[in-house]
Amino acid sequence: MKFLVFIEQRDGKIRKASLEALSLARKLGGGPAAAVIAGKGVAALAKDLGKYGAGTVYLADRDELALYSNKGYVGALDAAAKKEGPDAVLIAATAMGKDVAPRFAARNDVSALADVMDLRVEDGRLVAWRPVYSGKARAEVDCGSAKLQIATTRPNVFAAEATEGAAEPRVESLELGEIAPRARVLRVETSESKELDVSEADIIVSGGRGIKGPENWPVIRDLQQALGAALGASRAVVDAGWIDHQYQVGQTGKVVSPTLYVACGISGAIQHLAGMGTSKVIVAINKDPEAPIFKVATYGVVGDIFQIIPEFAKAVRAAKQE
Amino acid sequence: MAYVPDTETKIKIGGDGKSIDETDVKWIVSPYDEFALEEALKIKEAKGSGAVTVATVGPERAKTGLRECLARGADDATWIDSTGTPSLDALGVAKALAAVAKSGSYDFYWFGQKGVGYDESLVGPMFAELIGVPHVGSIIRLEVGEGKITAHREIEGAHEVVECPLPVVLTAQKGLNEPRYASLKGIMAAKKKPIAEKKLAELAVPEADPANAKTRWRKLELPPARQAVKLVPADDPAAAGKELVRLLREEAKVI
Numbered sequence: 401m402k403f404l405v406f407i408e409q410r411d412g413k414i415r416k417a418s419l420e421a422l423s424l425a426r427k428l429g430g431g432p433a434a435a436v437i438a439g440k441g442v443a444a445l446a447k448d449l450g451k452y453g454a455g456t457v458y459l460a461d462r463d464e465l466a467l468y469s470n471k472g473y474v475g476a477l478d479a480a481a482k483k484e485g486p487d488a489v490l491i492a493a494t495a496m497g498k499d500v501a502p503r504f505a506a507r508n509d510v511s512a513l514a515d516v517m518d519l520r521v522e523d524g525r526l527v528a529w530r531p532v533y534s535g536k537a538r539a540e541v542d543c544g545s546a547k548l549q550i551a552t553t554r555p556n557v558f559a560a561e562a563t564e565g566a567a568e569p570r571v572e573s574l575e576l577g578e579i580a581p582r583a584r585v586l587r588v589e590t591s592e593s594k595e596l597d598v599s600e601a602d603i604i605v606s607g608g609r610g611i612k613g614p615e616n617w618p619v620i621r622d623l624q625q626a627l628g629a630a631l632g633a634s635r636a637v638v639d640a641g642w643i644d645h646q647y648q649v650g651q652t653g654k655v656v657s658p659t660l661y662v663a664c665g666i667s668g669a670i671q672h673l674a675g676m677g678t679s680k681v682i683v684a685i686n687k688d689p690e691a692p693i694f695k696v697a698t699y700g701v702v703g704d705i706f707q708i709i710p711e712f713a714k715a716v717r718a719a720k721q722e
Numbered sequence: 723m724a725y726v727p728d729t730e731t732k733i734k735i736g737g738d739g740k741s742i743d744e745t746d747v748k749w750i751v752s753p754y755d756e757f758a759l760e761e762a763l764k765i766k767e768a769k770g771s772g773a774v775t776v777a778t779v780g781p782e783r784a785k786t787g788l789r790e791c792l793a794r795g796a797d798d799a800t801w802i803d804s805t806g807t808p809s810l811d812a813l814g815v816a817k818a819l820a821a822v823a824k825s826g827s828y829d830f831y832w833f834g835q836k837g838v839g840y841d842e843s844l845v846g847p848m849f850a851e852l853i854g855v856p857h858v859g860s861i862i863r864l865e866v867g868e869g870k871i872t873a874h875r876e877i878e879g880a881h882e883v884v885e886c887p888l889p890v891v892l893t894a895q896k897g898l899n900e901p902r903y904a905s906l907k908g909i910m911a912a913k914k915k916p917i918a919e920k921k922l923a924e925l926a927v928p929e930a931d932p933a934n935a936k937t938r939w940r941k942l943e944l945p946p947a948r949q950a951v952k953l954v955p956a957d958d959p960a961a962a963g964k965e966l967v968r969l970l971r972e973e974a975k976v977i
Contacts, residue, residue: 499860532841533839537943708963716963
């Protein structure tokens, strides 16, 4: 089965989620897959992709592709697909991937298996599990009658596996016509802190109403920094204006699947559980023993977060110094 | 507009093993669609002219959702009746909406960045591709200029600022605005506003036939149950902190 993988880069850095998708394609295809990368001055990145499973890399290296544009990047993916003729296309379900996949799919008169958490091949057809109703259920899905099968893979779920000594991929430049997108990115505004986003983090430390007020974020931040984690928040504290929406985990926030999720003073409303219930290990610290969060937690402490969290952070730092 | 199970609803699996049990489900306008409608209404109010049409693909109950949108201030509505095709895929929904959108001329096409049900985030950009209009997805801020917009779209740890001429397809992310509630006057007025009805079968949507669907649900399950929680005593906070670290290192092996 022939796979083509869309490789996302920003500022000349390949996103890890794309390498996860590429490794997955190599595994499912039983050999090197094709990849496509778009940007400006990204030719050097193409070589790195061999390690993660690329046999061929289609390269769209143009000044006009320096910043993301849907038209430019979907155009590159579509040109690569026309050359390669894949059975399946994998795209990481990042902000860019979610923007690219549907337009590419519609252009090819197909749909996509979105945000999958498990993917396999049965008789040459993709079969996936994906969370639905924000993780309150999961659906097994396939691509029905679609000739071209497309799946977007949830970041942090599949392994990015490098093979040392893998052959350098064959690089093929794509001939693209004029790229003049109507929707044009003027600039990218990075938040000053350059914080790790919850959707990309291996470890998340989240705060809820139990933190009592925005003045107490430093308590949570301390643990977050000790663990090298991203900061998350419940809907209650976002709606209360204690923190920006970009931190919200849950049904109307981000749906995440980190290796470790630490819920601090979060009761675990169904909304929130829907957003983090697929985390591998969950630690809950809450003073209410009846809080629903303990139903999904792997480890729990029924106690005062203001007493437990500083000690937890201290113990993490001590352990890391060993 | 997508009419979806209330976000507070507990999901139960239906007898067919591939859809939800709809008994006791409360249905709501998808929260992201509320942001989309609110922004459309705000644009109309700021301009002092224009009209907002709201459209949905769904069974009879979806009309209740349309009435709610009319009560909040939309001017008219189109209901694409998909009775008999409960599992229409994203491409099918986008094609159905594109078929009815063709009959009007609009400057803005609004969608929620996802429906809180299938959670695919596909329909808006697919629709844009089908009608040949650019889109800006997952926006949290919008400035409307003369014949163009500037939108801030949420990406990982940053915002992309995108400029685009009209017409444009926009998908709304939380943070864009605070949706209004319907007033009593709005609810009364909504009763007199028109809802046009189309049958899905009469539109050019091959995906309405399950044999032509481009994605299918084969099975639906509740998530696997998690193991019972292991409680760490809290009476000595320092000991509790150390024990958590030990469990995470030695047992779970995640730090």
